[in-house]
Amino acid sequence: MQIFIYADRTYTIEVEYHDTVAILKEKFYKKTGINCERQRLRLIHRCKQLEDTRSLSEYNINKESTVYLVHTLLSCKKCPGQK
Numbered sequence: 001m002q003i004f005i006y007a008d009r010t011y012t013i014e015v016e017y018h019d020t021v022a023i024l025k026e027k028f029y030k031k032t033g034i035n036c037e038r039q040r041l042r043l044i045h046r047c048k049q050l051e052d053t054r055s056l057s058e059y060n061i062n063k064e065s066t067v068y069l070v071h072t073l074l075s076c077k078k079c080p081g082q083k
Helices: 021-032
Strands: 002-006 010-014 041-045 066-071
Touching: 010 021, 021 041
Parallel strands: 002 066
Antiparallel strands: 002 010, 041 066
């Protein structure tokens, strides 16, 4: 099935319903050269961060679903509310 990953533009990726998020990231890397782990990127679907070990079916990701690629925010010692 095809799903879409939206980042700076929309990428179309071929996946299987039972694929894990890690497999999705690997397929995305092979197609785009963007390494989610190295660049501290995460995948979001329906306001949930996707975990590598879970399958796409567990997140109800179906044909033509859109997954969003976002940067991970790093914490800082000087941020308000941080100790």
